[in-house]
Amino acid sequence: MIYLYTKLRSLISYIVLFSLAGLFISPMLLMLIGSVKPEARVLSEAGSLLAFVPGDWNLQNYRDVFARVDFARYLFNSLLITSLIVLLGLLVNSMAAYAFARLQWRGRRLLFALVLAILILPLEAIAVPLFYQVSMWGWRDTYIVQILPFIANAFSIFLFYTFFLSLPRELEDAARIDGAGTSRIFFTIIIPNSKPAFATVAILTFLTQWGVFLWPLMVTSSESVRPLPLAISTFYTLPPLQWGDIFAFSVMMVLPVLLVFWFFQRWFIRGVASTGIKG
Amino acid sequence: MASVQFKNVSKQYDEGKLALQDVDLNINDGEFMVLVGPSGCGKSTALRLLAGLDSVSKGELFIDDKAVKRLSPQQRNIAMIFQNYALYPHMSVRENLEFPLRMLKLPQETIDQRTQWAAELLHLTESLEQRPKQLSGGQRQRVAMGRAIVREPQVFLMDEPLSNLDAKLRVQIRSEIAALQRRLNITTLYVTHDQVEAMTLGHRVAVMNNGRVQQVDTPRTLYERPMNAFVAQFIGNPGMNIIPCELRREGECLCFDFADQALNVPENGRVAHDTLNRYIGQSIFFGFRPESFSVVEDAHTSVHLELDTIEVLGHEQLLYFTLAQVADSELVVRLPNSDQFTPGVTMPLRINTRELYFFNEDGIAIYD
Secondary structure, eight states: OHHHHHHHHHHHHHHHHHHHHHHHHHHHHHHHHHHTSOHHHHHHTTTSGGGGSOOSOOSHHHHHHHHHSOHHHHHHHHHHHHHHHHHHHHHHHHHHHHHHHTOOOTTHHHHHHHHHHHTTOOHHHHHHHHHHHHHHTTOTTSSHHHHGGGTSOHHHHHHHHHHHHHSOHHHHHHHHHHTOOHHHIIIIIIGGGOHHHHHHHHHHHHHHHHTOOHHHHHHOOSGGGOOHHHHHHHHHHSSSOOHHHHHHHHHHHHHHHHHHHHHHHHHHHHHHHHHTOOO | OOOEEEEEEEEEOTTSOEEEEEEEEEEOTTOEEEEEOSTTSSHHHHHHHHHTSSOOSEEEEEETTEEOTTSOTGGGTEEEEOTTOOOOTTSOHHHHHHHHHHHTTOOHHHHHHHHHHHHHHTTOGGGTTSOGGGSOHHHHHHHHHHHHHTTOOSEEEEESTTTTSOHHHHHHHHHHHHHHHHHHTOEEEEEESOHHHHHHHOSEEEEEETTEEEEEEOHHHHHHSOSBHHHHHHSSSSOOEEEEEEOEEETTEEEEEETTEEEEOOTTSSSOHHHHGGGTTSEEEEEEOTTSEEOOOOTTTEEEEEEEEEEEOSSEEEEEEEOTTSTTOEEEEEEETTSOOOTTOEEEEEEOGGGOEEEOTTSBBOOO
C-alpha cells in the first residue's frame, strides 16, 4: 500500500514537473520550429498544436534575414559592445569590490552605502540626464556611448563584494608576508580563487547587456554602431511583417548567449550557490 | 637569526577595543618563545603586530635592534605559519614554495635549489606537483612550513599551527616543528591556547591574559613558581586549585580553615612564616596542585569531602569535589588509576601542606 502511494506520488510529481518544463520551454521550441517553416504555415498554424510540428522545413527565413538587414554588422556591434562591457566590467567592478571588502580607507562605508543605493535606480530613471551629458560630449552614435556608462555596475560590485568577504583573509596575509603588494595579491591570489564570482558576473552582465534596447535607441541613429535588438525591431516596424524571419533572427540572436552560458556554467552554478544569489 | 623585542607595545582597534596593553617581551636569538593564553587575550594580535599585518598603536618593535614598526611585512624578513595553512589553493605545492622566492626576485637557479631543499627536508618531494586540496592536513602544514623556511627568514611566526589537526597528527607535527626549529635555529614566536603545546615546545613561555603579559619563564618555572593566580590556574592540566582563606596564629602554629579541618602551614613549606605573618587576618587565597593529595585519613591534615564525579584518563583519574564553603567552586584531585572510588561518598583527603601556595587579595603570588 505504502509502495503504491509512493509510486503514485512520484507519478504526480513527474506530471506536474514535465508540464511546467513544457510550459517554459514551449516558446523556445515555437521559435526554433517557426524559424524553419514557410511563412504561410507559421501564421496558419499559430493558434494550434501544429505550430510545434515541423514540416516543409527550409532555411528561407534565415536567408530573408540576411537579405533584409546587415546581420553580420549588427552581430559584430553587439558582440563588441557586450564583450567590452563584460571584460572591463569584470576588471573595474571586482577591483572596486575588493577595495570595499578588504582595504582600509576613509569613507569606505559611506561610499559602499551609496553604491548599494544605486542598485535600486533603474536605467530609465537616469536615461534622460545621461543622454544630455553624452550629447554635450559629442558621443552620440558611437560605440563608446553604449559601453562606458555600463562598465561600473552596482550589482556586480555587490556580487564580488560578498564573494571576496568569504575568501579567507589569511591567504592575503600570507601573500603580504611573502612580499606581495595589494595589486599583486589581487591579480595573483584573489582573481584565480574567485572564478565562480567572475563567471556569475560575466553571465549576468552578458545577459543584461545583450538585450539592451532603450539606450542604443536613444543614442544611436546609424546602422554601423547599432546592436542586434535594434535590428530585430525593424522587423516589427517595417513591412512586411514576417514572423518566420523574426523567429530566425531570434534563434541567431540567442545562440551567443547559450554559448557564453555553456562556457561559464560550471563556475556559474558554484558562484550562484556561494554568493547566495538565486538564479 | 635575530632577537626580537616588544617595547611597551599597545594595540587599540578602531572600535576602541584595547587588544594589547604595554607589552614588554624579549626573545633571544634562536629562542623558541611560546605565547599562550585564553581566546581573546591578545596573543595573536602580538603576532600580527610583529608580522606587520596590523599597525602598532603605541610602543616599538625591534628585530635585531632595528625598529621595524614602520617596515612592510616583507622588509621585516619574517615568515608566518597560519592555523588554516593559508596555502594558495590554485597553485601546486612547488608553486606555493616558490612564491615567496619569486617575490624576492631571486634567480631561477636559487629558487629551484631552495625549493628542493625545503621539499626534501619536509618529505614533500613526492607531492611537489599536487594541489593543496589533494594533500592531507599534516602534509598541508608541512607545505606551510616549507613556504616559511625557503626564504630563510630571521624570525618564524606560528599562529596556532596545530589547531586544525587531529590529536595524533598534532603530536607528530609538534615534534617536527620542534626538530625543525632546533635544526635551523631560527628565532620563533609561537602562539597557542594549548598549554601542553606551550610547555612541550617553548624554551620559554609567555602567559598572556587581557592583553597583558602575566609571566615569562621556562615551562618548569611557570609550573613551579607561578607569579599570580591566573598563571597558576592556566598552567597545569588541570590547573591549580585556588581557594579563599584567612590565616590566623594559634600559639606557634600558623593555620587556616579548609572544609572541616584547620590546616597548619608548616615552617618548611614554600613560604616562610615570616612572610606569611604579614597577611594574618587578611582575606587571601591558598592554592595547591591536583597532585598534592593522597587518600589517607589523618587527624591533622585530612579534610573530608564528598566526591562528585570521576574522569578516568587511563593511567590516572581526576576526582572532582564541590566545596561547600565557596560558591561555584570545584576542587580537582589527580590520583593514580589503581584505586576505585564511588561518586557520592565522603572521602578523607590529605593535603601535602608543604606544597601550598599563597596569593594575596589581588591574586599575586606570595613568595619569600
